[in-house]
Amino acid sequence: MKTLFKSTLFLLLLLPMSFFAQNVVSGNVTESATGLPIPGVNVIVKGTSNGTTTDFDGNYTLKDVKNEDVIVYSFLGFASQEIPFEGQSTIDVRLDEDQATLDEVVLIGYGATSEQDATGAVEKISTEQFNQGAVVAPEQLISGKSAGVQITPGGGAPGQGGTIRIRGGASLSASNDPLIVVDGVPLDQRGVQGSRNALNSINPNEIEDFTILKDAAATSIYGSRASNGVILITTKKGKKDSPFQFTYDVKASVGNITEKVDVLNADEFRELIENAPGTNPSLLGESNTDWQDEIYKTSVGAIHNLTATQGIGNFYYRANFNHTSETGVLKGDFYERNAFNIALNQDLLDNHLKLSLTSKNSLDKNEFADQGAIGSAVGFDPTQPIYDPNSPFGGYFEFTRQTNGGITQQNLATRNPVALLEQFDNGNQTRRSITNLNTEYKFHWLPELKAVVSAGFDYAEVRGGNFRPLASAANTSNIDQFQNYSGFNRNYLLDTYLNYKKEINLFETEVDLTAGHSYQEFYSYSNSIGTQQDQVVDFPESINRNTLESYFARASFDINDKYLISGSFRADGSSRVAPQNRWGYFPAASIGWKLHNEAFLADSKFVTKLKIRGGYGETGNYEIGRNYGYLGLYSPSQGGARYQFGNEFVSTLRPEEYDEDLKWESLINYNAGLDFGFFSNRISGSVDAYYRETKDLIATVPVPAGANLSDQLLTNVGTTVSRGIEVGLSGEIARSENFNWELNYNISFQDREITQLTLGDNPDFFIPQGGIGGGVGNTIQLWKEGYDPTTFFVFRQVYNDAGQPIEGAYVDVNGDNQITEADRQPYKKATPDYFMGLTNTMNYKNLDFSFTFRGSFGNYIYNNTQSSGGFIEAATNTPSDYYANVNANVLETGFQNAQYFSDYYLRGADFVKLDNVSLGYTIPGDAVDFRASLTASNVLTITNYEGLDPEVFGGIDNNFYPRSRRFVLGLNFIF
Template identity: 80%
Template sequence: MRTLFKSTLYLLFLLPMSFFAQKVVSGTVTESATGLPIPGVNVIVKGTSNGASTDFDGNYTLENVTNGDILVFSFLGFKTEEIPYQGQSTLDVTLDENQATLDEVVLIGYGSTSEQNATGAVEKISPEQFNQGAVVSPQELIAGKSAGVQITPPGGAPGEGGTIRIRGGASLSGSNDPLIVVDGVPLDQRGVSGSRNALNAINPNEIEDFVILKDAAATSIYGSRASNGVILITTKSGKKDSPFQFTYDVKASVGNITDKVNVLSADEFRNIIESTPGTNPDLLGDTSTDWQDQIYQTSVGAIHNFTATQGIGNFYYRANFNHTQQTGVLKGDYYQRDAINLSLNQDLFDNQLKLSLTSKNSLDQNHFADRGAIGSAVAFDPTQPIYDPESPFGGYFEFTRQTNGGITQQNLATRNPVALLNQYTDVNQVRRSITNLNAELKMPFLPELKAVVNGGFDYAEAHGHTFRPLASAANTSNINQFSNYVNYNRNLLLDTYLNYNSEIAAINTEIDATAGHSYQEFFRFSDSYGTEQDQEVDFPVSIDRNALESYFGRVSLDINDKYLISGSIRADGSSRVAPQNRWGYFPAASVGWKLQNEDFLKDVSWLSQLKLRGGYGETGNYEIGANYGYLGIYTPSVGGASYQFGDQFVPTLRPEEYDENLKWESLRNYNAGIDFGFFDNRLSGSVDAYYRETKDLISVVPVPAGANLSDQLLTNVGTAVSRGIEVALSGDIARSEDFNWSLNYNITFQDKEITKLSLGDNPNFFIPQGGISGGVGNTIQLWKKGYDPYTFFVFRQVYDQNGKPIEGAYVDVNGDNQITEADRQPYKKATPDYFMGLTNTLNYKNFNLNFTFRGSFGNYIYNNTESANGFVEAGTNTPSDYYSNLNSNVLDTGFQNSQFFSDYYIRGADFVKLDNVSLGYTVPGEKVDFKISLTASNVLTITDYEGLDPEVFGGIDNNFYPRSRRFVLGLNFTF
């Protein structure tokens, strides 16, 4: 009986425990429409932190599950499924696409919209489209990805940023850089003093997506800063109810230059010197030195990312640590970044209040090489040695002369490029934090209304110093040359706005309305101490402070899911401009028509989307090149600049010129577009046509003597128009469970013309631009009415019957039988007629292959490396004790004297580049997913241009820091 009693109690104890027995469930998550597996789906036990995520094949395994638990399957772009667990060991799930969720992720200023409801020229670029490899600067991710957006990569310096132009830019003297907004914080468009690249504080690995606002209908909500377009960068955040995940990613890279400037070899140089009358071959050395080989090296680098993310109930976070190191191909050039990125989110009061904090904190360490070594390596005598044991300049060979004070350097001679690199120190550290706190509250009395407060700051400080010893030939003073400097940049922001989003059922209309206020203040401080000429100088402190106060509003209507109407206005008040011009008003209006929802098209099965768009808007350019240019400013003298009164020298205050009516530039923009998609969006795209007119262009122009405090004045003088057509196409060539292949192509046709430039009506007035090496103050481009801003200004070269240029022979354009400045004509331009990008994405099971092509056509370049050193006198018309090397082009032309302004040096610079190739393989595991990738960048350039690189911003090829071809090995571990 006792045994029976004990057994009964034991069974009664086990019975309830069986209901709580923890089990393991696994399965596969697929798309309901295609049957394809979905990687990255969050699978979580509702109300707990117990969860998992699907691997590359859509498989998951979830432990510690009990009967009655609710399993939640969620993934962006799909409807969330909640399924009760009934004890089964296998549970396969299919998810339906949620079109509304897919569309709502497109950000616009102070809000979001869906792709199908966007009426402006807006484009989102997601991580799947990013360029791969050891990317240090964020703008490299999207080169070639968007129609109308041209990104010129930086030179070979590590950490350097490229140049971004949206629709060609809108200004002349003012900034043409777009406004960049990071997690709701607009960055200072002037950049950060001391930093190689204003975007380096943003770790490319942590970017969720880019949204590019191109036309004024989309950008005018940013008013006076939006004429050059707006780029919205959203960084990654944690996911709600997601399990803990840790990722380690490393990319190791090596790179080398692909070409060198063509100069004479030692033997070729000797032949030139020996065959030129009046030269002294005894001045030549007896060695053979390739100076370019001596200054360049193999660049190496490594990027490490450690990331942790988790969602615990209503709190979710993401934390990332980044360590980046990279050397340049120029010896001594080095960049290092250590960064911590945090994203914290908390939902409160049944999701009525959402709080989010993002913080990007970085420490950049730079060692800047002396880029003068690049030009010196091209021009230094190749017959001379690198070192000279008897040299007073640190043992480096230099061209010297004997004076009463002993041996000194030749003041005009080229410096030893190796010595320039090794005898120069230029280092700094830049600390930066971009942080913002966002609070979003749904009103309890009106859930459709929410209040948003966004406070942020962007703070940076740079400390650095330079040093060049007295023993350096590049130091022409009698003391060690040095400088110490400190720069502070502070950007404070407070946005407050209300958003109302609801449906008016009576008229079948959705309304989205936003109204708010913004205040942003910019502060810059710099102080430096160093040497000037032969004395130590404490330079004046520079303080720059300005503020921008704004009011904005926008209303968007979606009528019957067919007709879209949107209007916005922004009022900006800036302390930068005179009180009478302080406030600017920037309206915009746009419409759209979703034809696919019309009765006559809604049954067309192969039509996924067909939308017409049109819009008009006005914007401004806040970066006009001067703060408080409407005020009279006095500049204190520095160094030895003083005025003598008897035996005393008194420092001076110099009054500067000013224009009391100076105001910001303004832009009027018209845009028309069509968006389309066919066959379940297997083929989709858009076409946009735009016309833009910039008024009140800022430029420095001559003014009559006595009219101001200078004969040159920065003022509003001009007008320019630009027009273009942008085409973007995306196609899924293959869609299947194991094989997917898509291509994205974009092409942009553009044209820009100055239509007014002077205060008077002189049709021949122009402003010289484009300084070149060779002579003093020489320029090769011009701004002139009727021409592109990057038009060259040259004489037309005459050629002999064999096609060889005849030295000094130019076309007599005006027929006056003499060659004068009047025969110098505008000719060709550096701006391309059109440019394009092609991106391939291919996946086969666990393999992926991506590559990107970019091309530019109709653009020209002035080869200043040839014109400055491609004639005999460039190397021989020197003081009597040294010679300089020549560009090998002299062997083709035989030029004895300079021909700087000949159109012979204007060369076609069309190119097609294979910019990026990446091959990857993913190995899914039960505990760890592993991915390996191989990437090559700057792989191939197809061009007829014979210089180093046809892609030189501005169109003047001189002293160019060569880009490297890089190879990258990437390893990624996800736990």
């Protein structure tokens, strides 16, 4: 009886609690069309922050659901569903594709359009397509991914940036870098003082997508800065009505060089010196030192990302902290980034007013190794030791000579490469913030019209210095050498524009109109103090300021969902250009025809998408090399450059040459394209053909004596023409619930030539280019009408019957029975005829695998490491008390003397690289989703080139910092 009483009392106590009991709902979300699960679907109780997301298999569990709650299921590309809760324990949902969002939105500059309505050459590369691994430089995410876009990695220094070329670039002396716009803020194309890469302040983990504008029809809205293409970078934002999510991602990496410059080892070098006439073998040492082994080491790195994101009603945010650190394979090289990124969004006034703030803030720390050690390691005597206890140079072995003042270094001798690294301290810190506040208001009385105001800034400041002690043999002065420097870059932006978008009944036309104004100011300052010769010098300050004011407009029409017409116009006024040339005008027009919406294709089960398009546009190049090249400027003398009046030394002002009519370069571009998709876009792609003509090219050319203040003048003299065909293909080979396989391939053909280079009519005129190591002032390339700007200028080598080059024997091109400068000929080029990229992506259930190949064909490299050190006198033609090592190529040629201008050193640089391989496995869980991955980069290079790497920007291989092969272990936790 007592037990019954207690049980009854317990139940009575629980009865009130039952009114507060909460329900748990679970289920599965799939595609209605295929039945495949959809991971990442937002499942949230309407009007609250109570929610979750589906796991990799589309499963979810939602707690604390009450009767009469409404559960909202939403995911990008699918129509949202709202289901009232009526006590069900299981709710399975099938989402329909939302045709309004299925056609992907792409940015086009001051606005957006759908992929099917774009009439220019525009390509979007999203997160799921990025290269994987410990990526530090953001541009490496898209290497090999886009037709017409070639990204050449820099050297192997940590944090080193790459060179981006869209359709080969359009200039000679001016910049060929594309304009990069980050969340609406155009970056200063001159870069950031003290930074290895201006893009490193953008955390690659936080990039949502890249949109690449290739032709002038797409880029002309950016006017005077768009001749080399435009890249729009969009960073990740929070999602509306999404539950709180915390992510921790870590990547640990190791890397080693895969190749070294082929030089003589100690035994081979001894044999060479002993057999060479007139040498003194007693000067050789007794060591066997591989100097390249001594300066390189294993590189290690780590990348940590901590991210929090949430949507609370009409407010949503994303916050990320990133720590990146990486040592270089060259001893003493180091890069570190600490970055905080935040994105805040607030919708107000029934979504008529949208406020967004994005801010990317970073602190970069660099330790720069002396890269001169790379060349020294190639040329230093391998029979000498690293250390010498009797050395006056900090205990390092150096080549010395006896003078009246005692033992001093040999001024012309190669320096000990280990000492160069260890007796040099060079570092800096760069703080940077890229911030933009964007306000978008849809008028209540006319919701088709919206006003956008975007205010942004890009501010960076640097402090750094370097030090080399008096004890270093590389210090040839009588005091410790140092330099301390500081500076900042400041970039302000204010964009205001109106956009009107409405479908009108006339011909069922959708009208999209935009007009606005832009103002941007660029300011930079730098100063430094340091030693020059044997004194401390306070160097002159450098201040640089310029402004750009612009007006722009665009009108686009989609008629009957078939016919597309678009036109844009921009007027740019720049303080860099003389008043009479200050304003530039940049029109563009393009058309498109969506054939897949025509009656004869509307019901096709084969053709999903078929669109033809064509466009014309004009753009300019703002980065012409000088800010005020049209003004007569006076430069103050520096350091010891002074004029003596008796016993007084007076600093001078030196007038500089100038061209009062200097103006920016201009480009005219024609583009025709075809976009297609078959079998529900399981096979899709595009083909583009273009013709570009750049006028008023900037070049430094000789001028008659007395015509200006110098015999060389930067002026507008040239014209180039480039043509190309680009093909991009994508195929879903397999698509099922458990197994998916996709291949993406692109190939680009290009041809570029200089069509005018002088204001006169001299057909033999050329401008030497491409400085090389060896001799003083030697060059190996040229600019000349009718040739590619990277063409080499060489003698044609003569070979014997055994196929070996004959020293000093060249083809007598002009038949005058003597070899003179007139027999040097333009021959081969560093620009590839075509390049390609191939990406494979596969996943089986929770396992994923991807790799990327890149290739380049038809390009040549001048092997300067061989030409400057591949002959016997490079070792023996030195002062009488030391010898230098030589390239092992001397064993093949037997050259006694330098043959710098022989085309023997021009080598085919075709290559195919397995650039990126990634294997990952995801383990979904109730509380934590976990993913582990293993990635390798720079995995394999297939080439006949004998040097370190066939991928050398500019085509001259000399003192190249080798890239490492890296292996990366990644762990990702989603809470």
